Amino acid sequence: MADIVRITPLKAFSDNYIWVLHDDRAAIVVDPGDAAPVQQFLALAQLPLHAIWITHHHHDHIGGLPALHAQWPGCPVYGPAGVSGVSVPVMEGSQLPALGLDCRVYEVPGHTANHLAFHCGQHLFCGDTLFAAGCGRVFDGSIESLHASLQRLAALPAQTLCYPAHEYTLANLQFALTLEPDNPALQQRWQRDSARREQDLPTLPCLLADELQHNPFLRCGEAGIRRAARHQQPGGGDDALSVFTTLRQWKNDFRTS
Incomplete structure (x- = not known):
């Protein structure tokens, strides 16, 4: 029987969440802007870091990568091509190793030009594209692409659980x-x-x-x-x-x- 995958939020900075998917054997972290909360959680849980997923290039989402790479040098970092620290570029339709979950990558530009989301069964890790009761600002993306990306996410099953990266x-x-x-x-x-x-x-x-x-x-x-x-x-x-x-x-x- 496969281990049960749990999802835990780690607080970072003033309002970020670093999401951790974990079972009894390993963990995956999403958008580790700060390494310290991840290191503390994994040490307490006695879990190795299996993979890192990055939605986009902003520092509060990738700032912890150097320290995590130093501690787990073989850990793959999946994310948009061209983002500093990403070792495995992924794109629309890519499948990711997800502790036994079926996880696919969506391209959801708008907040940034190369923003990704990770859809794993009932769970959607949407970075700064979709927030609870809101959405991200447009930085180097476009308002047209942000609108289209949100419409795409809105078409997912209504029972989808969304995991934005901020407490807004x-x-x-x-x-x-x-x-x-x-x-x-x-x-x-x-x-x-x-x-x-x-x-x-x-x-x-x-x-x-x-x-x-x-x-x-x-x-x-x-x-x-x-x-x-x-x-x-x-x-x-x-x-x-x-x-x-x-x-x-x-x-x-x-x-x-």
Whole structure:
């Protein structure tokens, strides 16, 4: 019988999560921006590092690679081609060794031009493309590709568990409630996730079914979201991409209370 694979979040910096997939024999880490939490976890669990997965090149996702490579020099690092520290470049459709899980790579550009996501059964490691109740900013990608990537992820089974790399949920919910202050589903989620954060518990992973109900960036065709976008950007287009573009710029400038 195969070992049960567990998924554990490790806190890093102010709001990052490094996700660790592990069974009783080995571990895989996703986006280790800091080596120390990974080293501490693996030492306590007495597990070797089997592989590292990288979604994109930002330092808070790859900064721990040199120290981890020094400790486990033979550990393969899977990620986008051209990213410093990646030893095994992967792309759309690549399959990864995942402790017995079937794991495939998706190319989901937008936040960056070469962003990847890793889909393992019910689990989606989505880096900075999809957040709970939000999405990533556009850096060296494009707004068109980010919108398309999110639409692709939204088409996955509703029971998919999403593992973003940041604890941004409450800030994203504040923005979503600005768009739809009378949405009871959003109000309930705010209460639920606020209670978790008050106990210093992660709000992640998030269920894709919830994102399809609550995340404005996945709901650009909804009448209430379109009204909010028109109010913010009078004269803006009413198609999904135009609404998405308005929302992303609005969120860039949004300040939480």
